[in-house]
Each structure stands twice: as C-alpha cells, then as structure tokens.
Amino acid sequence: MKNPEPQGTGAVPGAARIDTLDSLREHLQWAVELEHATLPPYLCALYSLDPELNPEATEVVGSVFVEEMLHLTLAANLLNAVGGRPRLDMPEILPPYPRRLPHSDLELSLLPFGPESLEMFLRLEQPAPPGAPPESDGYETIGQFYDAIEQGLRDLCEQLGEREVFCGDPARQVSGTHFRHTAGSLFAVEDLESALAALEEIVEQGEGTARGEVWDGDQDIFHPDRDEVAHYYRFQELKLGRRYQRGDTPQSGPTGEPISWDPAAVRPMRPNPRPSDHASGSAIRTAQEEFNRTYCTLLQQLEQAFNGEPQQLGGAVGTMFTLKGQANALMLMPDQNGATAGPTFDYVPPEQRS
Numbered sequence: 020m021k022n023p024e025p026q027g028t029g030a031v032p033g034a035a036r037i038d039t040l041d042s043l044r045e046h047l048q049w050a051v052e053l054e055h056a057t058l059p060p061y062l063c064a065l066y067s068l069d070p071e072l073n074p075e076a077t078e079v080v081g082s083v084f085v086e087e088m089l090h091l092t093l094a095a096n097l098l099n100a101v102g103g104r105p106r107l108d109m110p111e112i113l114p115p116y117p118r119r120l121p122h123s124d125l126e127l128s129l130l131p132f133g134p135e136s137l138e139m140f141l142r143l144e145q146p147a148p149p150g151a152p153p154e155s156d157g158y159e160t161i162g163q164f165y166d167a168i169e170q171g172l173r174d175l176c177e178q179l180g181e182r183e184v185f186c187g188d189p190a191r192q193v194s195g196t197h198f199r200h201t202a203g204s205l206f207a208v209e210d211l212e213s214a215l216a217a218l219e220e221i222v223e224q225g226e227g228t229a230r231g232e233v234w235d236g237d238q239d240i241f242h243p244d245r246d247e248v249a250h251y252y253r254f255q256e257l258k259l260g261r262r263y264q265r266g267d268t269p270q271s272g273p274t275g276e277p278i279s280w281d282p283a284a285v286r287p288m289r290p291n292p293r294p295s296d297h298a299s300g301s302a303i304r305t306a307q308e309e310f311n312r313t314y315c316t317l318l319q320q321l322e323q324a325f326n327g328e329p330q331q332l333g334g335a336v337g338t339m340f341t342l343k344g345q346a347n348a349l350m351l352m353p354d355q356n357g358a359t360a361g362p363t364f365d366y367v368p369p370e371q372r373s
Contacts, residue, residue, distance in 0.1 A: 035155065036155065036167070036170060036171060036174065037155055037167060037168065037170065037171025037172075037174070037175075038171065038174060038175070039175075040101065040102070040175065040179075040183075040184065042171070043101055043168070043171050043172065043175060043184075044098060044101055044102065044103035046155060046167070046168055046171065047094060047097050047098035047101065047103055047168065048098060048103060048105065048106065049121055049122055049164075050094040050097070050098070050164075050165070050168065051091065051094045051095055051098060051105050051106070051107065052111075052112060052121045053094075053120060053121050053122075053123075053161065053164070054087060054090045054091035054094050054221075055091055055107060055112060056118070056120055056121055056127060057087050057120075057127075057143060058084065058087060058088070058091075059116065059127075059129060059362075059364040060116075060127050060128065060129060060130065060136070060139065060140075060143075061080060061083060061084040061087060061140075062084065062342075062346070062362075063129045063130060063131065063136075063288060063346075063361060063362065064080050064130065064131065064132040064136045064140075065077065065080045065081055065084055065132075066286075066288075066343065066346040066347060066350060066361075066362075067131035067132050067285050067286045067287075067288050067350060067361075068080065068132050068280075068284070068285060068286075069284040069285070069286070072281055072284030073132075073280050073281055073284045073285065075257075075278050075279065075280060076132060076257055076280035079253045079254070079256070079257055080132065082253070083140075083250050083253060083254075086203050086224050086250070089203045089205055089220075089224075090220075090221045090224070090225075091321075092193050092205055092325070093205065093208070093217040093220060093221055094217075094221070095193065095325035096192050096193060096194075096206075096207060096208040096217060097168075097208050097214055097217055097218075099187045099188070099191040099192060099208070099325065099326075100185050100187045100192070100208040100209060100213075100214060101184055101185060101186065101187055102186045102187045103187070104326060105322065105325040105326065106322060107318045107319075107321050107322040107325070108315065108318045108319045108322045108369070109366075110366045110368075112318065112366070113315075113364055113365060113366040115293065115365070116128055116129045116291045116363075116364065117129075117291055120143070122156050122157065122158065122164075123157065123158055123159075123164075124157070125142055125143060126139075127139065127143070128290060128291050129288075129290065129291050129292065129361060129362070129363070129364065130288070130290050130291075131285050131286060131287060131288040131290075131361075132280070132285050133282065133285060134258075137254055137257060137258050140250075140254045141251060141254050141255065141258070143161070144161075144225050144226065144249075144250040144251035144254065145160050145226075145251060146160065146162060146225075146226035146249075146251055146269075147159075147160040147162035147163050147166070147226065148160075151163050151166075152166075153166035153167035153169075153170050154166075154167055155167035155168075155171070160226075161222070161225060161226075162222050162225070162226050165218050165221060165222050168218065169215060169218050172184070172211060172214055172215070173211070176211050181210055181211050184211075185208075185209060185210055185211070185214070188327075189207065189209060190327065191325070191326065191327050192207035192208065192209070193205065193207075193324060193325065193329050193332070194206050194207040203220060203224055204220060223235045223249065224249060224250060225249060225250045225251065226249055226250075226251055232249075232268075232269075233248055233249065233252045233263050233267055233268065233269060234246045234247060234248060234249065235247050235248065235249040235250075245264075246265065248262075248263050252269070252273075255272070255273065256273055256278050257278060257280060259272060259273055260277055260278060260279055261273040261274065261275060261276070261277055261278060262275035262276050262277075262278050263275055264276075286350040286351070286359050287357060287358050287359055288350055288358065288359055288360070288361035289354045289355070289358040289359065289360060289361055292307070292354075292360060292361045292362070292363050293363055294307050294308060294311075294363055294365060296354075302352065303349070303352050303354065303360045306345065306348060306349050306352065306360065307349065307360070307362060307363050307365075308367075309345060310342065310345045310346060310349065310362045310363070311362075311363060311364065311365045311366075311367050312367050312371070312372045312373055313338060313341050313342050313345060314342060314362070314364060315366060315367045315369075315372055316338055316372055317335055317338045317339065317342065319369065319372075320332075320334050320335040320338060321335055345362070346361070346362050349361055349362055
C-alpha cells in the first residue's frame with residue numbers, strides 16, 4: 020500500500036484532522052464502505068477454493084472474511100453511536116472491479132485464490148510502520164485511517180463532551196450476535212471507551228496487537244491451543260508455507276509447522292469478470308445477474324440491520340448461503356481460455372431484484 024501519490028481520489032495523505040461531528044460521521048461512513056469493499060475480493064478467493072482439497076487456505080480466507088463482516092458491523096455501530104446512518108444499499112458501494120479501496124490508492128480486483136490475490140490481501144492488511152502518522156484521507160494503511168478516526172473522536176470528546184459526541188440511539192446498536200469462525204467480539208458502542216475498543220478490535224485483527232506483534236490477542240478458534248494470528252500474518256503463512264508459533268516475530272517470520280495449498284484445487288475464475296463479457300440471455304450472464312440480485316438483497320438486509328432492524332441479520336445469513344451456491348455454480352461454468360465464470364458484484368436497483 021506504499022504509494023505516496025494517490026491518484027484518482029483527489030486525496031492528500033495525512034489530510035486535515037477530523038474536527039467536527041459531520042466530518043466524523045463522514046469518515047465513519049467511509050469506514051463502512053472500506054470494510055465492505057474488502058468483502059467481494061475475499062469472497063471470490065474463498066469461493067474458488069475446494070474446501071476438501073484446500074482446507075488450510077479455506078480456513079484462512081474464510082476466517083478473515085467473517086472477521087471483516089465483524090469489522091463492518093463495528094464500523095456501523097460506531098457511526099450509529101455518533102448519530103449517523105450507515106448506508107450500504109446504494110450504487111456507489113459497488114463500482115466495477117478493478118476498483119480503488121475507498122479514499123486510498125490500493126487497487127482491488129476479483130481474483131481466484133493464488134499468488135496474485137495473496138499479494139493483494141497482504142497489501143490490504145499491511146500493518147502501519149512504527150510511528151506512522153494518522154491519515155484521514157489518502158491513507159497508506161488501514162491502521163493509519165483508523166488512527167485518524169481515533170484522534171478525531173478524542174479531540175471531539177474533549178471539545179464537546181462525550182454526551183454530545185455519542186448522541187445516537189442506543190437501540191440501533193447491533194450486539195450479542197455470534198459470528199461463527201472468529202474469536203472476535205461484537206459489542207455496542209455507547210461512549211469513548213467502547214468506541215476505542217471497537218477501533219482496537221478492527222485494527223488488531225488486521226495488523227496484530229501493539230503494532231509489531233504477529234498475534235491479534237485472541238485464541239485461534241480452530242486451534243484452541245494456539246494464539247490467533249492477525250490477518251496480515253495469516254496470509255504470510257500461506258505465502259511462506261509455514262505457521263507462526265510462540266516466539267516468532269514479524270522479523271523472524273514463521274518457524275512453525277508447514278501449511279500448504281494446492282493450486283490444482285483452485286477453480287480458475289476469470290479475473291474481474293463483467294456481465295458485458297457475455298451476451299444478454301446467455302447462461303453465464305443470466306447466472307451473474309441472479310448472483311447480483313442476491314448480493315444486493317444482502318446489502319439491503321445489512322443496511323436494515325444497521326438501521327434499527329437487527330433481526331435482519333438472520334435473513335442475511337440465509338442470503339449468504341444462497342450466494343455461495345450461486346457462486347459455486349458460476350465457477351463450474353467454462354469461460355474463455357480455460358477459465359471459469361465468476362460473480363461480478365454489480366449493483367441492482369431494488370425494483371429490479373426478485
């Protein structure tokens with residue numbers, strides 16, 4: 020994520036401090052959009068893996084995806100806590116891939132699991148270097164963006180008082196929902212202390228505790244005898260073919276038991292597929308359009324859940340299972356040059372959804 024001159028965003032690294040409630044709400048909506056933007060690339064990589072033949076890679080990508088869903092919900096809780104309204108069901112949430120991470124220069128693509136997607140995930144989850152400044156726009160790492168939000172929260176609480184900052188309706192908080200396959204915590208945000216805890220949960224699961232630790236502070240839910248490795252280092256394990264063990268550091272690299280994945284057991288999805296690649300009414304395009312309708316229904320359910328209807332999360336889980344089946348069917352459909360088809364994640368207006 021190291022490019023000092025972001026292009027196409029109008030963003031300036033380390034831009035102005037977040038010093039008004041409106042600016043805070045704007046940046047927390049960006050956080051919602053940022054966390055969502057990671058989901059389609061992770062889903063494509065996950066759907067491309069045969070879980071029986073690639074169990075370790077499936078476990079890693081699946082666990083990171085679930086924790087990104089947790090981060091999305093915590094970002095929505097943060098925005099609700101300060102009187103905002105999380106938005107997901109809108110055309111701007113799904114620009115065509117490849118696309119930029121919101122307010123950053125990192126390019127995201129829809130790819131099958133493999134060396135190219137691993138490198139993209141490592142850039143996405145890259146820890147902020149020691150002493151890196153907060154960056155409210157044009158950020159180089161996600162941690163620096165969240166540092167700017169933390170700085171803004173602290174400043175505004177000092178200027179206005181916590182009660183003025185945390186003016187949102189507590190009934191809009193989503194908590195008590197158990198996210199499977201993660202030891203991470205989902206909790207209500209109601210004051211500065213819980214807001215800082217939510218930011219810490221998001222950053223440490225991605226980058227590691229105390230900026231410079233491999234671990235994220237939880238126990239590994241799949242392997243209770245192990246400490247859980249942060250996202251960046253989980254992908255390093257897959258890249259380097261070895262697990263981290265106690266005593267390892269970012270400098271030492273992983274020195275534990277081997278971990279592997281089989282390229283032959285990855286469905287060769289066409290990178291960054293588009294419906295326009297296929298004729299209207301063709302089998303692939305029809306399946307892609309069906310997937311897109313389902314995905315946008317999921318966005319609608321999540322937006323409703325984050326705006327006072329938490330019971331919609333149950334329906335969202337069911338929609339996720341439907342998506343998985345539709346994506347698996349797409350990745351069994353032959354496309355050009357030995358590739359298979361894949362989902363395109365295009366926005367479908369509500370009136371066009373079944």
